[in-house]
Amino acid sequence: MGKVFKIILGTFITVVILMVVTFINWEYIYGDNRPIANAKAIYQIEFKDKDIAETSDVDNRILYVVPKGHLDTYIKMMRIKGYELTERDPKHNTLLLKKGNNYTEINYKKFARKYTIIDSPFLKEV
Structure with missing residues (x-):
């Protein structure tokens, strides 16, 4: 159960980091x-x-x-x-x-x- 938990936690943290980076760079990525x-x-x-x-x-x-x-x-x-x-x-x-x-x-x-x-x-x- 320890490996599964680490994989799920790692995936969750990666998704959160990607969302934060996208939110910060929203205008640069999508423009108007x-x-x-x-x-x-x-x-x-x-x-x-x-x-x-x-x-x-x-x-x-x-x-x-x-x-x-x-x-x-x-x-x-x-x-x-x-x-x-x-x-x-x-x-x-x-x-x-x-x-x-x-x-x-x-x-x-x-x-x-x-x-x-x-x-x-x-x-x-x-």
Whole structure:
């Protein structure tokens, strides 16, 4: 029983140390992302067969996750909200949308291996 107890205690101490190190270096490891919120968004895309999923970052900006290369889903959603795509710049990963006389630039970037995360300029209501 002494060996089993030592193994369990060693495992417990290792897990606690890893959790403390992760908590201390949270911003360095994850940046502005919320990993649990992003995991929920990926879950909605993969298992609930959604085309687009909403998430947010630490500043409560709305982010959208789409499968890699499926920006058309986001563009259709914005068209429903009254925006029109005026320019698409894949070199700089930006979309330029127009609503009335106002132009809005939307940035997107590769997320994980199979997804694209779209940085919306709109804030999430808290």
